[in-house]
Amino acid sequence: MTYSVVIIEDELEVAQLLAQYLLLPNGVAGNQTARQSLRQGQYQVVGIAANLSTATGLLQAIEPDLILLDIHLPDGNGLDLLTDLRRRSIKSEVMLLTAAKEVETLEKAMQLGACDFLVKPLMLNRLDQALARFESRQQCLSDANEVTQSMVATLREGKPVIKILNKADLADPKMTQIWKDYFEQENGVKAIAFGNDKAAEVHRINELCKKLVPHKVGADKQIKAMIMGIPNVGKSTLINVLAGRIVAKTGNEPAVTKAQQRIKLDDGIMLYDTPGMLWPKVENENSGYRLGATGAIRDTAIEYEEVASYTAEYLLHAYPELLKARYKLDELPESDWEFVEMAGKKRGCIRGGNQIDTYKMSEILINELRDGIIGRITMETPAMREEEEIMVAELRAAAEAKKQAKEEEKKQRRARARKNRR
Secondary structure: OEEEEEEEOOOHHHHHHHHHHHHOOOOEOOOOOEOOOOOOOEEEEEEEEOOHHHHHHHHHHOOOOEEEEEOEEOOEEHHHHHHHHHHOOOOOEEEEEEOOOOHHHHHHHHHOOOOEEEEOOOOHHHHHHHHHHHHHHHHHHHHOOOOOHHHHHHHHOOOOEEEEEOOHHHOOHHHHHHHHHHHOOOOOEEEEEOOHHHHHHHHHHHHHHHHHOHHHOOOOOOEEEEEOOOOOOOHHHHHHHHHOOOOOOOOOOOOOOOOOEEEEEHHHEEEEEOOOOOOOOOOOHHHHHHHHHHOOOOHHHOOHHHHHHHHHHHHHHHOHHHHHHHHOOOOOOOOHHHHHHHHHHHHOOEEHHHEEOHHHHHHHHHHHHHOOOOOOOOOOOHHHHHHHHHHHHHHHHHHHHHHHHHHHHHHHHHHHHHHHHO
16 A cells, blocks of 8 residues: 655755655665565655645645654744644644654644654654554554454554543442553543442543543534443443433443444534444453453353352452451351352352252352442452463463464475475
8 A cells, every 4th residue: 555645844854864765665774774664555755845834835735644744843833733734634644753852742742643753863663663553553444344343452542542430339449549540651541430429520521532632622623532341331321421311222231232323412522332342352261250240241151150259269369358248257268169158058048958059159249249239349450450461461472382383383294295295
């Protein structure tokens, strides 16, 4: 695929270097030394401007796929041009060229939709990385008819995000604050928590949207936002509160929302609602158990006793006092299954032969967790997330090594077969 590019840079040597490098065949660096390039597309430089006025005239005539924009220009600031482009709904992606490292400048550029930043002096490998990400986003948009889970990270890159910790009235308040602080370490991310006890505060989302994209606020402008999350986390209820009317079907089970829809909110916000999204393959077994315990997966797709075993093991470690109080136990056992049997006996979950009905007790434990009857509980911590991400990466690496070993074995067998035929 060929991408059109406009370079806006007052230093002639830098502009020429960029133009020459973009036009070089893939795999060849500026010094003619062969190397592997991350980019795959072809680039056509359709214009070069050394100042703001020339750039403004150029971009009124053409709308390139990509703009390489210097922040500091002789007759103005590149961010003013970026603001004007967004006001005119120009869809070109913009990479900023800058020697500035001021946080306020970079934050404003991100709010205006800059997709990447290239710090001077320019490093060609860093430029390659930025171009590869640009190509990936463009490929997603050109090939796909609809947004899929695998596209989310790519499409979201560089855009501000509000992470909503919904049903916070069921969660551990101390852990909720820890999660908020953790999420907001990522650039461009704001985290807010809501529950039935704070439903009136939901409209803070509208104000936060306007704050994150101030260039989209105005009588003739529109903020486009997409709401995404796993099933059964309360997206539809949240949307109905935001809209002030019933526009989304709700239910205390996953997969109530069946299709995408657009909802026009007050304050010039268009909200795109999507069905709950789950990973095609849950590689982390612990994540699967947590999804089952909290109701993100249909009950018909889970083994109650396995999920209850995981839940009991976690609660014994993280919230022992809540278990003691809820199930009236003076002392807690060491193992999860001993707890299920002990609590089942207390609750009268007895079947024929005076046996503990562990399935019934498993249902009770999971349902009381979901309803908040046991207490305010958070089933995952940031530390758990990071540890499990490392574990998943190791599993992927092992699977890839096994795959490569099989491929090598196949090659060797074919080579032996060809040799024998001779």
